[in-house]
Amino acid sequence: MTKRSYHHGDLRAALLDVAIEAIAEQGVAHLSLRDCARRIGVSHAAPYRHFATKEALLLALAEQGFRWLVDEARAAMAACEQPAERLDAYGVAYVRFAVDHPEHHRIMFTSELSPEVDVDGPSAADEAFALLVEQAAAVSESEDPEAAAFAYWSLVHGMSMLIIDGRVPAERLASRGAVEELARTAFRIWRSGAV
Amino acid sequence: MTKRSYHHGDLRAALLDVAIEAIAEQGVAHLSLRDCARRIGVSHAAPYRHFATKEALLLALAEQGFRWLVDEARAAMAACEQPAERLDAYGVAYVRFAVDHPEHHRIMFTSELSPEVDVDGPSAADEAFALLVEQAAAVSESEDPEAAAFAYWSLVHGMSMLIIDGRVPAERLASRGAVEELARTAFRIWRSGAV
DNA sequence: CCTCCAGTGTTGTCACTGTCAACATAAGGG
DNA sequence: CCCTTATGTTGACAGTGACAACACTGGAGG
Numbered sequence: 001m002t003k004r005s006y007h008h009g010d011l012r013a014a015l016l017d018v019a020i021e022a023i024a025e026q027g028v029a030h031l032s033l034r035d036c037a038r039r040i041g042v043s044h045a046a047p048y049r050h051f052a053t054k055e056a057l058l059l060a061l062a063e064q065g066f067r068w069l070v071d072e073a074r075a076a077m078a079a080c081e082q083p084a085e086r087l088d089a090y091g092v093a094y095v096r097f098a099v100d101h102p103e104h105h106r107i108m109f110t111s112e113l114s115p116e117v118d119v120d121g122p123s124a125a126d127e128a129f130a131l132l133v134e135q136a137a138a139v140s141e142s143e144d145p146e147a148a149a150f151a152y153w154s155l156v157h158g159m160s161m162l163i164i165d166g167r168v169p170a171e172r173l174a175s176r177g178a179v180e181e182l183a184r185t186a187f188r189i190w191r192s193g194a195v
Numbered sequence: 196m197t198k199r200s201y202h203h204g205d206l207r208a209a210l211l212d213v214a215i216e217a218i219a220e221q222g223v224a225h226l227s228l229r230d231c232a233r234r235i236g237v238s239h240a241a242p243y244r245h246f247a248t249k250e251a252l253l254l255a256l257a258e259q260g261f262r263w264l265v266d267e268a269r270a271a272m273a274a275c276e277q278p279a280e281r282l283d284a285y286g287v288a289y290v291r292f293a294v295d296h297p298e299h300h301r302i303m304f305t306s307e308l309s310p311e312v313d314v315d316g317p318s319a320a321d322e323a324f325a326l327l328v329e330q331a332a333a334v335s336e337s338e339d340p341e342a343a344a345f346a347y348w349s350l351v352h353g354m355s356m357l358i359i360d361g362r363v364p365a366e367r368l369a370s371r372g373a374v375e376e377l378a379r380t381a382f383r384i385w386r387s388g389a390v
Numbered sequence: 391c392c393t394c395c396a397g398t399g400t401t402g403t404c405a406c407t408g409t410c411a412a413c414a415t416a417a418g419g420g
Numbered sequence: 421c422c423c424t425t426a427t428g429t430t431g432a433c434a435g436t437g438a439c440a441a442c443a444c445t446g447g448a449g450g
Contacts, residue, residue, distance in 0.1 A: 005415095005416090007415085007416060007417080007426090007427060007428070008427085008428080011427080011428085027307035028307065029224070029250075029307060032406085032407065032408090033407085033408070033409095034406080034407065034408080035407095042428070042429090043428065043429045043430075044407090044408095044429090044430095045409080045410085045428080045429070045430080045431095046427080046428055046429075048408090048409070048410085049426080049427055049428070050427090052409095053408085053409085054407095054408070054409095055224075087390070106306075109356060109360055111301075111359065111360035111361055112222035112223065112224060129362070136390055139389075139390055140384070140389040140390050141389075143384060143389050143390075147380055147381070147384060148384050148389060148390040149390075150354075150357070150363065150377075150381065151350070151354075151380070151381035151384045151385055151390060152390050153353065153357060153362075154349075154350050154351075154353035154354040154357055154381060155346070155349050155350045155353055155385070156349075156353065157353035157356060157357060158348065158349035158350055158351065158352035158353025158354070158355075158356065159345075159346075159349040159353070160353075161304060161352060161353065161356060162345070162348060162349055162352060164306065165304055165306035166306055167324070167348075168345065182345075185342055185346070186342070186345065186346035186349060189335070189338060189342060189343050189346045190346055190350070190385040190386065191385065191386075191388045193386045193388075194334075194335040194336075194338050194343060195282070195331055195334055195335050195338075195343040195344075195346060195347050200444090200445095202397090202398060202399070202444085202445070202446080203398085203399080206398080206399085227435080227436065227437085228436080228437070228438095229435075229436065229437080230435095230436095237399070237400090238399060238400045238401075239400090239401090239436090239437095240399080240400070240401080240402095240438085240439085241398080241399050241400075243437090243438070243439080244397080244398055244399070245398090247438095248437080248438080249436095249437065249438095
C-alpha cells in the first residue's frame with residue numbers, strides 16, 4: 001500500500017492481477033502494458049523486466065489459469081469415490097471455473113499463443129487434459145479412452161464457452177448453483193440419448 | 196488486376212477477404228487496418244469509409260461467418276429426411292465449418308464484440324441457433340428442447356474449438372473425412388452412455 | 391450533353407502503443 | 421564495505437487507430 005520506493009516488491013504478480021482487471025474492463029484487444037504499468041504506478045517499461053513481450057504476459061496468465069483449474073478440479077474430485085462421480089465433478093468444476101474466471105478461460109484457449117514448444121516439461125494445460133483422460137479412462141471400460149475424454153472435454157468446454165459468451169439466457173444462470181444444474185442437465189440429456 | 200484509378204470497385208468485400216488473410220498469417224491480435232489497406236493498395240484511411248472502426252470490421256466478419264454457417268448447415272440437412280439425421284448433419288457441418296474457416300469461427304465467438312444490440316432484426320447468429328433449436332426440438336420428444344439444443348450445441352462447439360486450437364492430435368485429423376468421423380464418434384460415445 | 395453532388399479515396403495529423411537501449415537505484419552476498 | 425545483479429526509469433522510434441480537411445468521379449436530374 002505505502003509507496004515502495006523504486007522497487008515494487010512483486011511487480012510480476014501485480015502485473016498479472018492488474019492485467020486481468022484491465023481485460024475484464026476493456027477486453028483483451030485493448031490490453032496495454034503501458035496502462036497496466038500506469039495502474040500499478042510504475043514506469044512504462046518496467047513490465048519488460050518480467051515479460052519479454054505482451055504475448056508473454058498473456059501466456060503467463062494462461063499458465064496460471066490452467067494451474068488453478070487443475071487445483072480446483074482435484075479439490076472437487078477429492079470428495080467423490082465412484083469414478084463416474086469423479087468425472088462429473090471434474091466437468092462441473094471445469095464449467096464453474098470458466099464462469100468464475102471468464103477472462104482466464106478465454107486466454108487459456110486463445111490458440112494463437114504458444115507456438116513455441118516449452119522445454120520445461122509438460123505445461124499445466126497438458127496436465128489438465130491428462131487428468132481428464134485419466135478420469136474418463138476409469139469410467140469407459142473398453143472404449144478408446146482418449147476419444148471418450150475428447151468427447152467429454154468437448155461438451156464441458158463448449159458449455160463453458162457458450163455461457164461466458166452470453167449465449168445462454170440469463171434466467172438459466174440466476175443462482176450460483178444454476179451453473180452446476182445446467183451442466184448436470186446437459187450430461188443427463190446426452191446420456192439418455194434424448195438428443 | 197489492372198489499376199482501377201481512384202475508385203476500387205468493391206473495397207468493402209476486398210477488406211473482408213484481405214483481413215481474413217492477414218489474420219490467418221499473423222493472428223487477430225496483430226490485425227491492422229493500415230496493413231489491410233496496404234495489401235489492397237489503397238490509402239491508410241480508406242477502410243474508414245466502410246467500417247467505422249476496426250471492431251466493426253471484425254463484427255462484419257462474424258456476421259459473414261454466421262451466414263455461411265447457416266447456408267452450409269441447411270445444405271447439409273437438405274439431404275436428410277429423419278429428424279435425427281438432420282440434427283447430426285447440422286452438427287457435422289458445424290464442426291466442418293470451424294475446421295474450414297477457423298479464423299471466422301474464432302471471431303464469431305469472440306464475445307467481446309457486439310455489446311450494442313442490433314436493431315435490424317435478429318442477427319445471423321440468432322438464426323443459426325434458432326435453426327439448431329428447431330432440429331433439436333424435432334428429435335427430443337418431451338424434454339426441454341432448448342436445454343437439449345444447448346447440450347447439443349455445447350458438444351459441437353467444444354469439439355470445434357478444441358480442434359482448431361490444436362488440442363486434438365494430428366493423427367486423428369489426417370483426412371478430410373476424419374473430421375466427420377471424429378464428430379460422429381463423439382456423438383456415439385455420449386449416446387451410448389460410455390462416458 | 392452538362393452540372394453538381396453524394397459516395398468514395400487521399401493526405402495530414404494526433405495521441406497512444408510495443409519495444410529497445412542507455413542509465414539509475416537498491417539489496418544482498420563476498 | 422563494496423560491487424554485482426536484479427529491478428526500475430527515461431528517452432526514443434516506428435507503427436497504429438482514428439479523425440478532419442480535401443480531391444476525385446460517376447451517375448441522377450435537368
